Amino acid sequence: MKVNFLTAALQIGTKGERVAARIRAAALEQFSRQGFERTTMGEIAREAGVSQAALHYHFQDKAQLWRSAMLDLAAHIAEEERAxxxxxxxxxxxxxxxxxxxxxxxxxxxxxxxxxxxxxxxxxxxxxxxxxxxxxxxxxxxxxxxxxxxxxxxxxxxxxxxxxxxxxxxxxxxxxxxxxxxxxxxxxxxxxxxxxxxxxxxxxxxxxxxxxxxxxxxxxx
Amino acid sequence: MKVNFLTAALQIGTKGERVAARIRAAALEQFSRQGFERTTMGEIAREAGVSQAALHYHFQDKAQLWRSAMLDLAAHIAEEERAxxxxxxxxxxxxxxxxxxxxxxxxxxxxxxxxxxxxxxxxxxxxxxxxxxxxxxxxxxxxxxxxxxxxxxxxxxxxxxxxxxxxxxxxxxxxxxxxxxxxxxxxxxxxxxxxxxxxxxxxxxxxxxxxxxxxxxxxxx
DNA sequence: ACCAATCTTGACTACAAAATCAGGAAAGCT
DNA sequence: AGCTTTCCTGATTTTGTAGTCAAGATTGGT
The missing domain is CATH 1.10.357.10 (Tetracycline Repressor, domain 2)
Known part of the structure; x- marks a missing residue:
């Protein structure tokens, strides 16, 4: 599994929450490198180590996953800024x-x-x-x-x-x-x-x- | 038809060459705004005023059209630079x-x-x-x-x-x-x-x- | 240990977009 | 005009991807 700043989230919450966090982290990485359309759900799933269908269990659709990943990023940044x-x-x-x-x-x-x-x-x-x-x-x-x-x-x-x-x-x-x-x-x-x-x-x-x-x-x- | 710097090419060459130039111009615009994957062949065709199949007549595939559009752009820039x-x-x-x-x-x-x-x-x-x-x-x-x-x-x-x-x-x-x-x-x-x-x-x-x-x-x- | 809720998956459907192709129109030559 | 080459198109096939679903696995509470 890839390790980055979001991985901290793996330590807390229910299993589902941890998986969702891993998916968001993988999604953010892909979306930010490749852009929205170049990124496929399958790629994100593979990167996060889950099935493609799992993405649709945790997130309504691709667009919502994108927004969720952005909010996650924003939250982390805001916290660091507050310091x-x-x-x-x-x-x-x-x-x-x-x-x-x-x-x-x-x-x-x-x-x-x-x-x-x-x-x-x-x-x-x-x-x-x-x-x-x-x-x-x-x-x-x-x-x-x-x-x-x-x-x-x-x-x-x-x-x-x-x-x-x-x-x-x-x-x-x-x-x-x-x-x-x-x-x-x-x-x-x-x-x-x-x-x-x-x-x-x-x-x-x-x-x-x-x-x-x-x-x-x-x-x- | 959209008018831009490549439109000059419409004045010269065979009919086919003129159409190809129009396609390259449309492709360049789309590719640079939307990126490669977000851009569709259909969109380019519509913008250039030809059928989607015409794109595949003039260019082998999407990737080659992209390269061709880039070379076209580079040629125009090089010419201006030479001045x-x-x-x-x-x-x-x-x-x-x-x-x-x-x-x-x-x-x-x-x-x-x-x-x-x-x-x-x-x-x-x-x-x-x-x-x-x-x-x-x-x-x-x-x-x-x-x-x-x-x-x-x-x-x-x-x-x-x-x-x-x-x-x-x-x-x-x-x-x-x-x-x-x-x-x-x-x-x-x-x-x-x-x-x-x-x-x-x-x-x-x-x-x-x-x-x-x-x-x-x-x-x- | 058992149950219920939560989670995950493989298999499937729906769809959009790339690529192909056969037929026919237009251009250019004699 | 007649002929040939170049060009273009509608219809079709192929491919890749988003999204669904029913069934099964895992987890956490009691």
């Missing part, structure tokens, strides 16, 4: 930097999230609408609001806040999502813990700082 | 900046490219291998080499060149690929020509500059 509370009175730019740090760390721990957003965010449709409604919308709007404040406080270059937010996230998730490309194109392997830390450094030090308004430097000749 | 030749003796950083400008412009004109790379680059598999082999590999390695030179010349912060290249491209294509997300999440509409120019500004001025090593700015003109 960190941004200081309310800090400058917007600092809250934003903190949010980006968190985003990168969570993206490494839960690569499925970024992949799903990329897949559905390109395609549009009802699954995207569901994601925006249930998981992404508030969070993104909050970040955009934060970016707008940071601009107003003179700390960010004055680009459209929504664009800043989406671009930052796309940049941060890019390397993580595109591991297969990195491997196929450059022969680079998946990252160790040290590599992840270096990646976080890169995003903050390079990409994020690119948006930062360096008043002192710019007023220089 | 611009980077000065050989310029500093690597300037060549890189020029390449990014080109990348953003081409990405706006051919949004299918970025979507395909994102889709297949996340999933891995034989289509990705084909893409790397036939149209991405050399180009990306050349860019990485350029980034490495720029680092050696002290113009870029010393992050791994492959990571810089992929992250820059992910950041630049992010907004373009994720238009449906922008719309669903923020209600923002597709971009006008002015919006595209502004986006290019943002990528170069913010993201690209984030990677630039500012120490050298003082010593440079």
């Amino acid at each position: 960190i509370t941004a200081a309310r009175d800090a400058r917007a730019i600092d809250q934003l930097r903190m949010a980006m740090r968190l985003f990168v760390e969570i993206s490494w721990r839960h690569p499925a999230l970024g992949r799903i957003v990329a897949l559905e965010g390109m395609a549009g449709g009802e699954r995207l609408a569901w994601l925006v409604e249930n998981l992404l919308g508030d969070r993104n709007r909050r970040l955009a609001h934060l970016a707008a404040r940071a601009i107003a406080e003179g700390d960010l270059k004055p680009f459209p806040p929504e664009q800043i937010v989406v671009t930052l996230q796309a940049a941060a998730a890019g390397l993580i999502n595109l591991q297969p490309l990195m491997r196929a194109n450059f022969g680079v392997l998946a990252y160790s813990a040290a590599g992840r830390a270096a990646h976080l450094d890169m995003i903050l030090a390079a990409v994020f700082d690119g948006f930062v308004n360096r008043k002192t430097e710019e007023t220089r000749p | 611009i030749t980077a000065a050989r003796d310029a500093r690597a950083i300037d060549q890189l900046r020029m390449a990014m400008r080109l990348f953003v412009e081409i990405s706006w004109r051919h949004p299918a490219l970025g979507r395909i790379v994102a889709l297949e680059g996340m999933a891995g598999g034989e289509r990705l291998a084909w893409l790397v082999e036939n149209l991405l590999g050399d180009r990306n390695r050349r860019l990485a080499h350029l980034a490495a030179r720029a680092i050696a010349e002290g113009d870029l912060k010393p992050f791994p060149p492959e990571q810089i290249v992929v992250t820059l491209q992910a950041a630049a294509a992010g907004l373009i690929n994720l238009q449906p997300l922008m719309r669903a999440n923020f209600g923002v509409l597709a971009y006008s020509a002015a919006g595209r120019a502004a986006h290019l500004d943002m990528i170069l001025a913010a993201v690209f500059d984030g990677f630039v090593n500012r120490k050298t700015e003082e010593t440079r003109p």
Whole structure:
């Protein structure tokens, strides 16, 4: 059996609940890698080590399994996020930097999230609408609001806040999502813990700082 | 009939060649939006205004149609690129900046490219291998080499060149690929020509500059 | 140990989409 | 015009996958 963050759920609940959790974990992995239609129920079943029919016992249909897997992911992420509370009175730019740090760390721990957003965010449709409604919308709007404040406080270059937010996230998730490309194109392997830390450094030090308004430097000749 | 950049091909060649071009254009649009499996031959046929069987007359199977559409896209892009030749003796950083400008412009004109790379680059598999082999590999390695030179010349912060290249491209294509997300999440509409120019500004001025090593700015003109 | 509820499965159905094919229309040549 | 090649289509077959179902296995309570 595959081991990942959802495997913890195997320890609790009734047998059915444990199997359902295993199915959700397998489904999330497949859906996020292959997208919804490329993923088959049979594949998920095999990965979870149960029969295909078991999937339909625990979940009404494929779409509902997808939503269930997403909610599961969201719950795990929310729990990890709660651990960190941004200081309310800090400058917007600092809250934003903190949010980006968190985003990168969570993206490494839960690569499925970024992949799903990329897949559905390109395609549009009802699954995207569901994601925006249930998981992404508030969070993104909050970040955009934060970016707008940071601009107003003179700390960010004055680009459209929504664009800043989406671009930052796309940049941060890019390397993580595109591991297969990195491997196929450059022969680079998946990252160790040290590599992840270096990646976080890169995003903050390079990409994020690119948006930062360096008043002192710019007023220089 | 849908009009796009491939429609030009309608003017030349035999009747069959013109129909094949129309099919490739329709296929490219669908494949890049929906991904390979979500796209059906029937849909492509309807979009191209021919019968489903006609697709199998011109192309052996779905996979070959996909490859053919990609080659078509690559040919168009290559032609546009050829118009611009980077000065050989310029500093690597300037060549890189020029390449990014080109990348953003081409990405706006051919949004299918970025979507395909994102889709297949996340999933891995034989289509990705084909893409790397036939149209991405050399180009990306050349860019990485350029980034490495720029680092050696002290113009870029010393992050791994492959990571810089992929992250820059992910950041630049992010907004373009994720238009449906922008719309669903923020209600923002597709971009006008002015919006595209502004986006290019943002990528170069913010993201690209984030990677630039500012120490050298003082010593440079 | 027994029972009832919960869970799981193999076998099956329904359906959508890819691929094939024989027949016929259109284009191009002489 | 007559002939040949190229092109296109409707009808059909094949294949892969989602979803159903009745029967049997497992689990947990008493």
